[in-house]
Amino acid sequence: MSRPLLFLDVDGPLNPYAAQPERRPEGYTTIRVPLASRRPLRVWLNPAHGPALLALDYELCWATTWMAGANHWIAPVLGLPELPYVDFGAGLFVDRPDGVHWKTGAIVAYAGGRPFAWVDDEQSTADAVFVADHHSGPALLHHVDPRIGLREGDFRTLAEFAAGLSAS
Template identity: 45%
Template sequence: MTERPLLLLDVDGPLNPFRSLFAGLRGYTSHRMRPDVWLSYRDPESRKARRGVRVRLHPSHGAQLQALPFELAWATAWTHQANTLISPHIGLPADLPVVEWPELFAEDPDGLSWKTRPLLDWAAGRPFAWVDDMITPQDRAWVLAHHPAPSLLLRIHPRHGLRDRDFAALSAWAGEVSAAGR
């Protein structure tokens, strides 16, 4: 049996439409969280650090993601805290694999996203889709030139988060990859 393609998930942007003014009207719920990566840029005694960051999550996204023909994994600066802080609010398992970054927010010598090269290493030649708000045409071109398997880099606008059309695009792409692998 062929392995399912990977779906590499970012939190901020795709799952947390942090730039949205109307997320609550679209079914998102607000949560206050204190992820380590966010706290590392705050004075621990500040009011912001005590309150935490507002994270908007859609409770149906977990079921929608699990219904896709992918193996899910976190590809986020939230690292393992995505399993403990995000998963319970959207209905994902608390033990999804997590991409281990060599360095968060490292500058790339070629101007790629700080995630691009580590994601290719982590995917280890497997087909993958990556949803993130920071994907650029340069990242797409580099992945196309350096990854031997099919890939889909789906940029999600941080004002919208994952939408029905994104789930449809992911499902269609996974279907094409599965059909080609038979």
């Protein structure tokens, strides 16, 4: 059996963008990503997250608006290899009338029935219902507080979910 997928959002779980803007969290480094339309984007990343993610029993996949850009800007800081990514295409930021997040359908389609965990800061009950109704395999939608990003407890939850899949 192949390993489950771990869909990774950047802003929120890896970049705690909602933390106090004048206080970089301990253990994080700052990168500045140039943007054509405005001043550079400040991104906080914790290099310890890369080894912790690689130690999990998952196939990692970006599920972020950064898409391929995550391999250029985020992966090197975390020590991650180039990862596949969900291509959200023209569906970026298109609100759905049913309250389901605009990423959810594309993530379910990408998973194609494979077990997955998805870490993000914008999931809701509507997303969990959509996944339950449209995905045939086990799934964990794990919310991460964008003020603090991924923590030890989050990694433990992800490891327990993957271990539970192996045991069944």
